[in-house]
Amino acid sequence: MEKISWQxxxxxxxxxxxxxxxxxLPRNPSVSFTLKxxxxxxxxxxTPLDKTSGTPQVKFFLAGVENPAFAxxxxxxxxxxxxxxxxxxxxxxxIHSENSFPHSSGIASSASGMSALALCLCELAMxxxxxxxxxxxxxxxxxxxxxxxxxxxxxxxxxxxxxxSWGETDAIIGASDTEATPCEDWLxxxxxxxxxxxxxxxxxxxxxxxxxxxxxxxxxxYAESRYNQAKSRMSVLMDAFRTGDIQTFGEIAESEALTLxxxxxxSTPSFILMKPNTLKIIEEIRNFRADTKLPLFFxxxxxxxxxxxxxxxxxxxxxxxxxxxxxxxxxxxFMLLDExxxxxxxx
Ligand code: PMV
Numbered sequence: 001m002e003k004i005s006w007q008x009x010x011x012x013x014x015x016x017x018x019x020x021x022x023x024x025l026p027r028n029p030s031v032s033f034t035l036k037x038x039x040x041x042x043x044x045x046x047t048p049l050d051k052t053s054g055t056p057q058v059k060f061f062l063a064g065v066e067n068p069a070f071a072x073x074x075x076x077x078x079x080x081x082x083x084x085x086x087x088x089x090x091x092x093x094x095i096h097s098e099n100s101f102p103h104s105s106g107i108a109s110s111a112s113g114m115s116a117l118a119l120c121l122c123e124l125a126m127x128x129x130x131x132x133x134x135x136x137x138x139x140x141x142x143x144x145x146x147x148x149x150x151x152x153x154x155x156x157x158x159x160x161x162x163x164x165s166w167g168e169t170d171a172i173i174g175a176s177d178t179e180a181t182p183c184e185d186w187l188x189x190x191x192x193x194x195x196x197x198x199x200x201x202x203x204x205x206x207x208x209x210x211x212x213x214x215x216x217x218x219x220x221x222y223a224e225s226r227y228n229q230a231k232s233r234m235s236v237l238m239d240a241f242r243t244g245d246i247q248t249f250g251e252i253a254e255s256e257a258l259t260l261x262x263x264x265x266x267s268t269p270s271f272i273l274m275k276p277n278t279l280k281i282i283e284e285i286r287n288f289r290a291d292t293k294l295p296l297f298f299x300x301x302x303x304x305x306x307x308x309x310x311x312x313x314x315x316x317x318x319x320x321x322x323x324x325x326x327x328x329x330x331x332x333x334f335m336l337l338d339e340x341x342x343x344x345x346x347x
Pocket of ligand 1 (some may be wrong): 011013030153
């Protein structure tokens with residue numbers, strides 16, 4: 001029996017991955033901040049199957065409560081990666097997962113959850129091969145990024161500290177469609193400790209799953225222009241990271257968020273995932289920026305919650321503004337104050 005535990009973070013995309021093909025390959029490159037506090041801790045207990053114990057079984061517990069729907073998702077994921085891990089069907093799995101953020105907080109857990117699970121699997125593979133010294137090396141992390149991508153595309157970026165890209169782009173040498181590339185070295189010191197305050201407008205689960213959302217892009221008449229836009233933005237944004245051009249960073253971040261939502265609004269069927277308070281907060285942020293000239297920006301995931309992005313230098317001013325103007329627009333005043341983090345930790 002093997003017991004393996006990893007902690008892995010969520011990430012927030014600045015250039016969004018929206019549209020895929022083949023075996024979880026992205027239609028355009030994306031880049032994200034790795035978060036620090038929004039993490040999943042996963043423990044995997046793998047018990048070798050003997051000839052008499054039948055087909056492999058997955059049991060999944062979320063915060064101590066058995067969750068058959070997640071077990072089904074993991075079983076499907078394991079089925080899809082058999083070719084990379086031939087041992088996978090020779091074990092039973094008991095998986096215990098816990099998120100640092102409340103389960104029904106509207107914060108997506110697939111990036112942190114899938115990356116933590118992929119790390120456990122990669123460690124199991126190393127233990128089986130007797131190569132425990134390879135655990136945590138850069139090729140191990142690369143492998144975990146590749147495997148997490150097959151579970152949830154955006155998860156592959158969570159494996160690296162601070163900033164990671166995914167998808168082929170001329171902007172980053174060696175960038176690939178099959179796994180993420182670490183980009184921490186691109187960051188100008190102005191981006192050190194960059195903040196992401198997650199303002200929870202609604203704790204409800206997303207009304208459209210990302211699988212459905214990606215699928216809608218196949219029929220979206222703006223799809224090709226969108227993919228080209230993301231491709232050309234990659235070099236502009238990476239340059240902004242390198243030179244500390246927070247203005248350009250912010251313009252791209254906000255436009256990417258609104259583009260993602262616009263694509264959903266003009267898909268068939270159409271989805272409006274913003275709520276009235278999402279728009280109110282966007283307006284407040286833009287007013288604050290106009291009044292103070294401080295670099296406070298927002299992005300959105302495929303849901304109603306706002307991610308408020310800003311450099312550490314203005315944390316005090318933003319805290320006052322957040323508490324006085326924004327807190328009341330959040331459901332039960334709930335906000336998760338996050339920042340750039342260092343990536344996964346073996347527990
Ligand atoms: O990894 P998925 O399939 O859940 O897709 C995530 C898509 C976005 O979060 C909207 C954008 C991104 O790049 O993370």
